[in-house]
Structure formats: C-alpha cells, structure tokens
Amino acid sequence: MKNAVTVKNNQRIFLSEIPVLTYEDFLELNTGLALDVSFHCVNYFGWTQDDVVKLYCCMADDSNGNIFISSAEIRNKDYLRYSSFTTKHLSFHVFEREIHENLGIKYSDHPWLKPLRFAAGRANQLSGIENYPFYKIESEELHEVGVGPIHAGIIEPGHFRFICNGEQILHLEIQLGFQHRGIEKLMLGPKTLLQRTILAENIAGDTVIGHTTAFAGAWESLCDFKPGYDILYARTIASELERIAIHTGDLSAICTDIAYQLGSSVFGRLRTPVINTFQTWCGNRLAKSLIRAGKNQYPVTPALAGALTTLFKNYEPDLNEMYQRMKTLPSVLARLERTGTVTRDQAERIGAVGPSARTTGLIRDIRWTHPYLLYGQIPHQPIVKHHGDVYSRIQIRKQEITQSIRYILNFIKEIPEVTAVEAVPLAPVANSFVISLTEGWRGEICHCAITDDAGNLALYKIKDPSLHNWLALALAVRNNDISDFPVCNKSFNLSYCGHDL
Amino acid sequence: MISEIKIVFHQGKQYIPDVTTVEVPGIFRGRPVISVGNAAGDKLAGLCPTGAISVSPVRIDLGKCVFCGECERAYPSTIRFTKDYKISSNLREGLIIQEDRDEPVRIYPEKIRKEIRKYFGGSLKLRQVSAGGDNSCEWELNAAGNVNFDIGRFGIEFVASPRHADGIVITGPITRNMAEPLQICYDAVPLPKIIILAGTDAISGGIFSGSEALDRSFLSKYPVDLYIPGNPVHPLTFINGVLDLIRSKKSK
Numbered sequence: 213m214k215n216a217v218t219v220k221n222n223q224r225i226f227l228s229e230i231p232v233l234t235y236e237d238f239l240e241l242n243t244g245l246a247l248d249v250s251f252h253c254v255n256y257f258g259w260t261q262d263d264v265v266k267l268y269c270c271m272a273d274d275s276n277g278n279i280f281i282s283s284a285e286i287r288n289k290d291y292l293r294y295s296s297f298t299t300k301h302l303s304f305h306v307f308e309r310e311i312h313e314n315l316g317i318k319y320s321d322h323p324w325l326k327p328l329r330f331a332a333g334r335a336n337q338l339s340g341i342e343n344y345p346f347y348k349i350e351s352e353e354l355h356e357v358g359v360g361p362i363h364a365g366i367i368e369p370g371h372f373r374f375i376c377n378g379e380q381i382l383h384l385e386i387q388l389g390f391q392h393r394g395i396e397k398l399m400l401g402p403k404t405l406l407q408r409t410i411l412a413e414n415i416a417g418d419t420v421i422g423h424t425t426a427f428a429g430a431w432e433s434l435c436d437f438k439p440g441y442d443i444l445y446a447r448t449i450a451s452e453l454e455r456i457a458i459h460t461g462d463l464s465a466i467c468t469d470i471a472y473q474l475g476s477s478v479f480g481r482l483r484t485p486v487i488n489t490f491q492t493w494c495g496n497r498l499a500k501s502l503i504r505a506g507k508n509q510y511p512v513t514p515a516l517a518g519a520l521t522t523l524f525k526n527y528e529p530d531l532n533e534m535y536q537r538m539k540t541l542p543s544v545l546a547r548l549e550r551t552g553t554v555t556r557d558q559a560e561r562i563g564a565v566g567p568s569a570r571t572t573g574l575i576r577d578i579r580w581t582h583p584y585l586l587y588g589q590i591p592h593q594p595i596v597k598h599h600g601d602v603y604s605r606i607q608i609r610k611q612e613i614t615q616s617i618r619y620i621l622n623f624i625k626e627i628p629e630v631t632a633v634e635a636v637p638l639a640p641v642a643n644s645f646v647i648s649l650t651e652g653w654r655g656e657i658c659h660c661a662i663t664d665d666a667g668n669l670a671l672y673k674i675k676d677p678s679l680h681n682w683l684a685l686a687l688a689v690r691n692n693d694i695s696d697f698p699v700c701n702k703s704f705n706l707s708y709c710g711h712d713l
Numbered sequence: 714m715i716s717e718i719k720i721v722f723h724q725g726k727q728y729i730p731d732v733t734t735v736e737v738p739g740i741f742r743g744r745p746v747i748s749v750g751n752a753a754g755d756k757l758a759g760l761c762p763t764g765a766i767s768v769s770p771v772r773i774d775l776g777k778c779v780f781c782g783e784c785e786r787a788y789p790s791t792i793r794f795t796k797d798y799k800i801s802s803n804l805r806e807g808l809i810i811q812e813d814r815d816e817p818v819r820i821y822p823e824k825i826r827k828e829i830r831k832y833f834g835g836s837l838k839l840r841q842v843s844a845g846g847d848n849s850c851e852w853e854l855n856a857a858g859n860v861n862f863d864i865g866r867f868g869i870e871f872v873a874s875p876r877h878a879d880g881i882v883i884t885g886p887i888t889r890n891m892a893e894p895l896q897i898c899y900d901a902v903p904l905p906k907i908i909i910l911a912g913t914d915a916i917s918g919g920i921f922s923g924s925e926a927l928d929r930s931f932l933s934k935y936p937v938d939l940y941i942p943g944n945p946v947h948p949l950t951f952i953n954g955v956l957d958l959i960r961s962k963k964s965k
Contacts, residue, residue: 332889362843391846391888393927414914417848495782501781
C-alpha cells in the first residue's frame with residue numbers, strides 16, 4: 213500500500229517514510245480500513261507545526277500484526293470545515309474531539325463535538341470545565357441526576373450526568389478532564405530520561421507496568437536499542453503480575469458494590485500478598501521504579517521466583533474457593549447477570565479494547581495481535597466471553613488471573629542470566645516516529661513519539677484504553693436501574709487520570 | 714453456611730496486630746539517612762528527577778522526593794533509604810532530612826492546633842479529594858481501611874459527604890480543573906476542620922511541579938495540618954502519621 217507505511221509494534225521509522233496524503237484521501241483510506249473488523253484505530257492525533265496541522269493516523273491490522281501509518285497536512289483557518297472520520301466510523305469520535313479541542317480544527321459533520329478533557333493549552337480558552345454542554349431532554353416525566361466530580365468513595369474525580377425515567381437510566385453522559393495534569397506536554401523539553409520515566413509511571417498509578425513498559429518500548433526503539441532477553445523476561449512477568457493484582461482488587465470492589473461482604477473482604481485481602489510481592493521485588497507496592505528503559509534494574513532472581521511460587525500456592529486455592537462459592541449464590545448472580553450489557557456491535561462501533569471488548573466476543577488483545585515483550589514466544593490465547601454483562605467481566609477477570617498465573621509459573625522455571633543492570637546511555641535518532649503498544653490489564657495502551665532534527669522529543673502522545681471504554685460504560689447502563697450504576701462502573705474500572713493525562 | 718465458615722477459616726489471621734511496629738516486607742524506601750563526607754557533590758542534585766536533593770550540606774526534601782531510589786543506587790555510601798515508614802510531619806520543614814542526622818521524622822506537638830487532639834483524638838472522619846492523583850495514593854488510602862491494615866480500629870474513617878467529615882485528605886498535585894470542586898468540598902466541611910496532604914504530588918506537585926495545568930492556590934489560603942510523603946503513601950505511613958497527629962504518645 214503506497215498511501216500508508218506499514219510498521220510493527222515498536223518499530224522506529226523516519227518521519228519522511230510516512231506518506232502525506234490529501235485530507236480526502238487520508239479520510240477515505242483510514243475510514244475504509246476501519247470498516248474492516250480486523251482493523252482498528254490505535255491512535256489518531258494532530259500536531260501543529262508552523263501554519264500547518266499534521267495529522268497522523270495509526271490503524272492496526274489485527275490479522276497480521278501490521279500497523280498502517282498515514283498522514284495528512286491541513287490548514288487551520290476559521291472558515292475551514294473538515295468532514296469528520298466519525299460519521300464513517302464512530303470509533304474515531306474521541307480522537308477528533310481531542311484534535312478539535314487542542315488544535316481548534318473544525319468539523320462540518322461531527323455528531324458529538326464536545327470538550328474531551330479541558331486541556332491546559334486548549335484552543336478555546338472560553339470553554340471551561342464548569343460549563344460543559346450536557347445533553348438534555350426536555351420532559352416533565354424525566355429527571356436528571358448529577359454525580360461528582362467528587363464521589364462517595366476514595367476514587368478519582370469525574371462527573372456523571374444521568375437522565376432517568378423513574379429508577380431507569382435512559383442516558384448517561386460522562387464528563388472528564390478534572391484530572392488533567394498536562395503529562396504529554398511535560399514529557400517534552402529538556403528532561404532527563406528518569407524524569408520522563410517517572411512521568412510515565414504516574415500516567416495511571418494503577419497501570420504502572422502497562423504504561424512504563426509502553427514508554428520504555430517507545431524510548432528504546434527511538435534509540436535503536438534492542439533490550440536483552442532478561443529485560444523482556446522481567447517486564448513480561450511484571451505485566452502479568454500487575455494484571456493478577458488489579459483483577460483481584462476489582463473482584464473485591466465489585467463484591468463491595470453489591471454488598472457481598474465476604475467476597476469483598478476475601479478478594480481484598482488476596483490482593484495484598486500479590487502487591488506485596490512487587491514491594492519485595494522493587495520496593496513499591498504499585499511497581500513504581502521496576503521498569504527502566506535500557507536496563508534491568510530489578511531482575512528476576514531465584515529468590516523472587518521462589519516467592520512467586522509460594523505466593524500462588526497459597527493464593528490460588530483461596531481465590532478458587534471464594535470464587536466457586538460466590539458463583540453459587542443466587543443473590544449475588546441476580547445482581548450481575550444481564551446487568552450493564554454491552555453488545556459486540558456496540559463494542560466494535562465505539563472501538564472498545566481490552567477485557568471490555570473481549571467480554572462481548574470482540575478479540576482485542578495486543579499480546580495476541582501485535583506481540584511485544586515475550587508474548588510472541590508463548591502460545592497466548594485471549595480469553596473471550598460473549599454476554600458483555602457485569603458477570604462476563606467478572607468471569608474474564610477470574611480466568612485471566614488463572615491464565616496469568618500459569619504464564620508466570622511457566623516462565624520462572626528457567627531464569628535467564630542478567631545482561632544489563634546498568635543502562636548504556638541512549639540517544640534517540642533524529643526525525644523519527646515510533647509507536648509502542650502494550651496490553652495493560654484494562655486493555656490496549658498506545659504511546660507514540662516523534663523526534664525533531666536534533667533527536668529531541670517533539671511530540672509524545674499517550675492513549676490509555678479508558679479513552680475508548682468510557683463510552684462503553686455509558687452505553688452499558690442504559691435501561692438499567694440507576695442503583696446498578698456503581699457495580700457497572702466498577703466492573704469496567706476505567707481510569708480517570710489515564711484519560712485526562 | 715458451612716462453606717462460609719470454611720472460607721473464613723482458610724484465610725487465617727490477616728490483620729496486622731500492631732500497625733505502629735510491624736515491619737514492611739522486602740525492600741522499602743522510607744526515611745533516608747545521609748552520611749557525611751559526600752563526594753558526589755552537585756551530581757547528586759542533578760540526578761534527582763524532582764529536585765528534592767540540595768547539596769552542601771546534603772539535604773533531601775521528602776515532600777519532593779518520589780522515592781525512586783536513584784540517588785541511593787548511584788551513591789550508596791552517601792544515601793541509604795531505611796525501612797522507617799513513619800515519615801509524616803505537621804511542619805513542611807519537618808520533611809527535610811539533614812546530612813548526618815539519623816533522627817526520626819516527627820510531629821511537633823506544640824505546633825498542633827489545640828482543637829485537633831481535643832476533638833479528634835478518639836474519632837476522625839475524613840473526606841478524601843483526589844485532585845489529579847494518579848490513583849495510586851487513592852488505592853493505598855483504600856487499602857488503609859482493608860482487613861489487613863484496618864484503620865477503622867482507631868476510629869479513623871473515610872466518609873462519603875464532606876458534611877460528615879472533620880477534615881479533608883488531598884491527593885494529587887491539584888489540577889486547575891479540580892481547584893473549584895476542592896474549594897467547594899472544603900467549604901462544606903464543618904468547623905473545626907483539618908487538611909492532610911497525602912503523597913508527594915499533593916505536598917509539592919512532585920513530578921508535575923511547574924505544569925501549566927495545575928492550580929495550587931488553595932494551599933496558600935489555609936494551614937495544612939499534616940504532610941504525609943510517599944509515591945504513593947504506604948498505608949502504614951498514613952495510619953501512623955494520622956495517629957501521631959491526633960493522639961499524644963501517652964493516650965495510645
């Protein structure tokens with residue numbers, strides 16, 4: 213294909229290799245690809261340079277691990293209106309909202325051109341988080357319920373606006389942006405690698421491994437550094453351990469929200485030894501400081517392997533016992549089955565990723581489609597569910613925990629020799645582009661980086677899976693009782709800070 | 714019923730009997746100790762991602778430290794992180810670790826507002842506000858209430874409404890977009906009320922310090938009663954910090 217360049221996950225290319233199309237061709241190419249279900253858009257962003265806005269679109273081919281990168285240059289003038297990708301395929305809606313909000317590009321036919329996160333440098337400074345334009349239905353029978361930004365529990369801020377018919381939710385609109393810290397901008401400028409790594413660790417503190425692995429992958433690729441087997445090995449084990457830890461915590465949180473006290477306590481306490489293993493490994497329960505670009509700061513040792521074996525020997529029987537019991541209780545199942553359903557068609561249209569997509573039968577798993585770390589070397593088969601309800605999202609967590617335990621136990625049978633405890637100095641190659649995809653426990657994480665003439669970072673784009681999946685939550689709760697909202701929300705457990713950046 | 718009893722029995726004892734003396738498993742980067750005769754000089758300061766280290770004399774500001782351990786890794790003979798998790802103080806200066814002084818970080822009782830120990834010593838209800846927090850501090854504050862750490866045994870509890878609270882716990886560097894909700898929440902808490910900053914991001918902005926997306930003006934308006942460093946704060950750091958603030962040594 214001449215109008216796009218094909219790359220693999222973590223493959224550096226020169227910017228000049230990316231074809232520049234007219235906006236019409238660019239639109240036709242990418243929306244055309246999106247209509248094929250084996251393709252999905254992993255990132256689409258804009259970048260203002262001088263008077264021109266450069267648009268880059270990354271379409272992943274899930275059938276063969278290729279990623280199609282294409283670009284267009286457009287002008288940003290008050291009188292110019294562009295046709296939106298979103299009218300052709302809904303999954304582009306968040307990307308175009310971001311392009312509109314940050315760069316001021318105007319679309320003639322975008323159906324939902326609302327502010328995304330009220331970024332500090334947004335084009336329209338008059339649009340503020342306090343006057344978000346909520347969707348309204350004028351009716352005497354309906355009422356609105358507003359929740360947040362500050363919620364009842366210890367969680368992050370976001371505003372949920374429900375339109376209800378009695379107890380039933382007709383429509384939910386989710387307003388985010390409260391967590392916006394300006395990370396993408398902070399990534400640029402004269403920074404040390406360590407500063408950038410700490411930033412990556414703080415994108416979403418519950419997905420430290422997912423995001424830091426994506427960052428390290430992007431940085432190492434920009435520097436043409438090939439990480440040794442032992443580095444990839446440690447990162448793979450860390451990724452799976454993070455998945456186990458958070459999935460366990462989520463099982464507990466879901467039980468809390470349906471007032472099932474025993475499940476809440478037992479799953480909650482089962483998470484503790486898992487995150488304490490991270491503490492033993494790297495000195496932080498959320499694995500901050502574990503992943504460093506170019507080196508294996510905390511290699512897997514025989515002692516750690518022993519700790520992991522003991523951990524799972526104790527953890528798994530207790531997890532299984534609790535899970536089996538929970539499954540037999542009608543009062544529990546009544547709250548979970550057929551609650552908060554997302555259909556496969558909806559998941560496809562909104563570009564859902566991760567377990568939120570896999571519970572509807574839509575397989576989106578970067579470990580399987582665009583392997584990184586050691587995932588290409590193990591026979592990884594994504595776990596797929598079909599009902600798309602809260603119960604499916606519980607089942608997938610339990611099964612993914614079991615799968616991850618098997619992977620880790622298999623890996624630690626043979627511990628590789630450590631090659632690089634201390635990093636070699638890395639310098640990014642000038643005028644390059646790289647895309648780095650990882651499968652965090654929430655789903656696909658995408659980091660894109662561009663360097664300038666001098667090899668400095670000129671653009672850093674971060675995409676958390678939550679960017680797509682928040683809409684899945686809004687759709688899932690339609691026609692459900694508003695009292696089921698907490699359990700629906702918890703069953704997705706999406707990131708506010710990952711979305712807001 | 715038998716299954717439930719079996720499950721409970723299989724969990725064994727999970728709570729930590731004494732959260733003031735228990736040791737953290739594995740590696741823990743708590744209060745650092747800085748030895749004299751520092752050969753590292755300016756390099757040490759340049760290494761720190763958040764500018765928490767100043768030289769001659771060498772000092773580490775725990776309110777800025779992200780506990781990445783890079784300084785200890787590069788200069789192990791100068792800096793050593795101990796497993797001491799009691800690193801909270803009611804004074805901002807109290808978080809600054811001095812060269813060659815292996816002394817605990819502490820609460821200064823004479824600086825605590827009178828009403829705090831009088832009213833909150835036996836019961837403290839807190840409203841948490843995440844203002845740009847990355848969900849790691851939020852996580853650990855939740856963990857402080859789980860069956861392992863069980864902060865509830867001390868009468869300390871997180872509540873849903875600011876109207877039921879005795880104070881607020883702020884996590885995150887305080888974003889511009891959260892500045893107003895934070896203010897509204899604080900205003901809704903009845904007097905007397907306290908402010909606790911949990912985590913390095915909240916205390917100094919941490920790695921986000923200087924970002925144009927922050928608005929930390931709230932902190933210049935009100936006195937802060939407790940600073941709890943960490944990235945994120947460890948539940949033991951949080952529990953001990955709050956206990957030391959609301960109770961005198963004798964009454965514990």
